Amino acid sequence: MAVNQDDILEFNQFDGLPLSSRYYTMLKERKSLPVWGVKCKFMDYITNNQLVIVSGAAKSGQSTQVPQWCAEFCLSMQYRHGMVVCSQIHRQRTVDLALRVADEMDVNIGHEVGYIIPFHNCCSTDTVLKYCTDDMLLSEMMSDPLLERYGVVLIDQAQERTVSTDLLLGLLKDVLLARRELRVVILTAPYSSEKLLRHYENVPLIQIDGERPCKTVHGNKRGGVKDYLYASLQLALEIHGSQERGDIVVFLATEQEIECACAILRQEGAGVASSQGELMPVSVCPEQIGSLTMLTEGTTRCRKVFLTCGSTEDLFWAAHNICFVIDAGVQKRFVYNPRIRASSIVIRPISKSQAECRKQLIGPTGKCFCLYPENTPRPAENVPHILESDITSTVLFLKRMEIAGLGHCDFIDRPDPEGLMQALEELDYLAALDNDGNLSEIGIIMSEFPLEPQMAKTLLASCEFECVSEVLTIAAMLTAPSCFLVPPVELKQQAFRCHQNFHHSEGDHFTLINVYNAYKQSQPGSFCSPERWCEQHFLSFSALQMADAVRSELTEVLKRLELPVSCPAFGGKTNTLNIKMALIAGFFMQVARDIDGTGNYFILTHKHVAQIHPISVYGTISPKLKIPEWVLYHEHTLAENNCIRTVTQISAHEFIRMIPQYFFYNLPSSESKDILQGVIKHSSAAPGKGKSEEQPLNNSTSGEQSYERCVIQ
Template identity: 65%
Template sequence: WRWKLRTGAHGVSGNDSSEPDIYSESEGCPGGDSFAFGEDLELNHFDGLPFSSRYYKLIKERKTLPVWKVKREFEDALAKNQMVLVSGTAKTGRSTQIPQWCAEFCLSAQYQHGMAVCTQTHQQQAVDLALRVADEMDVNIGHEVGYAIPLETCCSADTVLRYCTDDMLLREMMSDPFLEHYGVIIIDHVHDRTVSTDVLLGLLKDILLQRPELRVVVLAVPPMTNKLLNRYGGVPVISLEASRPPEVVHSNSGNKDYFYSALRLVLELHRSKEDGDVVVFLASAEEVHCAHSILRKEGTRLGSNLGQMVPVVLCPGQGGLLHVLTEQPSSKKPRRVFLSTQQGEDMWWAAQSVNFVIDTGVQKKMVYNPRIRANSEVLQPISQCQADVRRQLCGPTGTPARKCFCLYPEERQLPAENSPQILESNITPTVLFLKRMEIAGLRHCDFIDRPDPEGLMQALEELDYLAALDDDGNLSEIGIIMSEIPLDPQMAKALLASCEFDCVSEMLTIAAMLSAPSCFLEPPAGMSHEAALCHRKLQHPEGDHFTLINIYNAFKQSQREQHFSAEKWCQDYFLDHSALKTAEAIRSELTETLNRIELPISEPSFGTKANALNIRRALLAGFFMQIGRDVDGSGNYFILTHKHVAQVHPLSSYGAQSHKMGLPEWVVFHEYSLSENNCIRTVTEISPQEFIQIAPLYFFYNLPPSESKDILQDILDPDGSKKCKDENEKTTTVISDGNSGCEVAVQTYDRCVIQ
């Protein structure tokens, strides 16, 4: 990326409009990179410096994009309306060009109403787009154009266009509820239907009423555009002309065997010797990695006359993809087979070398069940929106061979839109945020699809149990502090409780490790036993939460060892170095947050009995709703809140291959999933006495009846519990049914538990 000289070396100062424009946008810069000293050059209005020759090269490419045809129409609509909808499929240039035009709109008003911001649903997408747009605008990344993603901000006081993730913009609203820092807000990839994007759209409707000078631009694909148009009424719609679609080939067979059908098709395409890379959309990350392993093996068996085939895992969050996707196709290079999931569809806006798309037509998604507080993995068909996006990903228009292979029948009816994540996710964090926005004056969120009432009630109930709500249903002081901490409410409450129990340092580590991706690597084939032995060396007898602290502390120690590399240490112990670095960054951010809100951070004392007890107490303060009891001594854990039975995850220190001293009877766990044989993950032993001391009594009272609850009741009130059982056996009332003359026996119960 080109870095411009920020000095007055060419004798040009500021935005002097008296200087003649020697070079028009269409003519380019004569003489290549050289120019005569003292020659007048056209100035960039954003930084006041002369344009480089690369700017003129890129402007020619930009003018070939479909979006450029509607530039004047868009600018007029933006000047006259508060909200503008832009409808178009992938690779039309909307995500790069429209934010630039919005920045120019803000510049025309001298930034009186703020700068421009464009949201993305994936972190890497925000970074890559910011890099590309800074190049096109001929400015420095981090100055006039910047980005903000979790744990990384590349902006300055000069930034006039910011790309950020949708959740980052929501978090900005904590300190700037009406987003007064911005004059134009662009919401991109609305069709992804993330929770944060839906909440933003719901709140912006109210913010627009409060700020008539604000402009909102919504970028969506056609089916979603129709839904938004019906919702917002007389909003102008700018329709982008789609590029010529590729040839689409459908499969007539069912897609039960879609995985191996896709791999066979990859090998057939490679044997055909047709030029171009291949992208394969599979259902899950597990399938992506499995396909990568299979194609690597098959690639070694292919004849040298076919050329090399290189499988590439391409997933959101993976850095350094932009240069890979923008490479021009070449017959001399090996054929790359990009393997991705439904979360990677929008990363292909810059792809140049892909001539073939293989679409399996299915996706695996985690769907949250509020009744049992658990996620389950379900296999679903993709939406028509997704299918249309994938078909547009083949290389540039005019490429001889551009084909999209759909591994499902043409007559299959796909859902028109993506299912909203707000209907499939745990919305407790969202409800906490909206309660915070009520305090700030935003009292209404006009959802496109309203959350499920059961999920909403469960979220309010959970916040009430966590003491985040007062008697009137508003945020309590604890709830306000919890909303400041960038963690889910249960973990935020546990971190707050650690301030009371003097174990903040240890709880910061646990929170960071659980927020980062899993640090355990999948061992190579034949190395499972060695990996298990290495992981066992780091296990802590107190449980998985303590093991995470062990791993993090050992990682930090490896960083301090001058004669040893932390990366090498991770490799030796089959741990993910990038995941541990992410945990380190998250821990640092959480520490800064606690310092900002002036909460005390105790000195670390990991390893003492008192510290272990305090860690368990802090965990229970947030996760008392996630308690299990081994009912038969064989690892069948009865979950008290909903009576389901689950096994400990194999990677746990209590897993079948690890425990030697027997399984604990009572445990607190971090996560329960129905997709992995009813597994509970990240498990730590507790005592029932600790649970009784920490859990709110009214939560305990609301637990469904069970033997485990009776055991807890005996501990809480042994005399009253015995008396209660005796009276329940005696108390039966006989009443008469006046209509039928029948007598009905009705069992009545005294409420003996403490409320």
């Protein structure tokens, strides 16, 4: 009897179960992607080469299909050398890609396909393909430096050149030498592959041909910084009023512009008649929860305008209804200056690679409006973040990797020597290095925490000062995004009054504890839900959720390291002093003094003068609250307002008590330093006080030893 081929069940090669009808429907969609045409070539290259580079645009399909092919390769080897891991730079994209690929492979998320993002692990022992953020993969190397769990490592979005991605690209060169069976696949965008080819030498490159380019309209003249925002909005409103179909993506430079654009479009869009119904502005941020769900969901009688900024092109890979792109052609970057330990905000042109990716978001029937002349000079790719960032955390990580035998990192672009020296100096001040420049015991413990080194040192000091619970909260709140929402203009006064209820007279660090404690008290089952409570108080529910998750993870690290966790004691005088001592132990390099009684703060380490940010407890002059003379701050940004943020008042005596002596003597000469020197002399001359732990600066012997340790060549 003849067997009908249609009646034969095909089984999934990854879980052994029959394939569903949905699998074949999605397979048809997959085969229509531009990347599908290079599958045979890719499988041949990965079989015969340790490293392969794949170059394609945002909607070519490489981020979903290439990892699946790698999983097939590992399956063919019966996973003898490990599973597949694919790094991403955005948390939400990591989750969405894993969900999509699990669907395409016809398996359950969390089983054969999983993902790991900070504070959330959705993997199991069955996982053969894992998506994760680049920083999570990097932290995994601390315990598994050769990545022996993996047979294939994919580095996606390499063109973004984040610090974590650059570290992975540099370290993997040595890992490939140590593990000849390992395969590395680098996924990048057009115009960004040449530097990678020069760095790795003689590696195969697969270039994916994109769809036929859309119609592009360029601006006739260069506009000022303010012009492109209003030109973008005017264009969006014209499209909504005249075009029959399709959503719009508008690329701006800053979050503030997105906020302003949303408000204007909400107001002006209501007055524009269109067959598409109402105009709905949507803010799309890199870490916005549910962003891709919103992109793919259809809304009847509505045209969406997605307002975004930065390198977010890849967030739109699943959006199929986008027909118009409006590109301002500029981006905001934070550039760190190691000399003054502060970041500046710079607006600069996007790269050729970014410009091309934005055009590829729409098909040949769409239209891209570039609000800049066609001949505008722009670099082939963005400046690597490692050249413009504070690399103290990076140096701490590399010092930790030296212990694991992987200290050499062959950077594609080496960090600035001045930034490297400043990072080593900071780690030395924090006692993270020994006399030979290697990690000390304190440095090893600091590297265990997913925190910047100064905050890690603060958390360690809190164990000694018995204020761990409070410092855990501060660390979590500062690691998560800001919890304070900025509402529309008409609600700003109401929001300010709500935020004032949380203000603490000692400063912003203490205010953050107040906010978190109040949030934790608004549990389900109470008068209103936590979400509703946050809405009423103009606070970000997602930010506070993340802070809660960060705090839980930090608590687990403390327990794993068997460090003491003190009971909460917030509000007492002793506890307040102890919190300040712990903060100074980590952030003594970020202290400033009010020089004229009006809020002009002189920063001790580099003689700059800055003001306190307006949202601070001390940001607005209040007759009840005196401006403190000495403050410790968390961040200094040389933006248009030149502000220090997250500020807490301290005293000169508290500062002197906690700082290393060699740091004090290395401070540049100033009136503030003379005042501190007077405090030291007065303290040492006080009757009944000799050499004590509370006044380490009075001990000249330790000072001489510290001078020797301070010299870094």
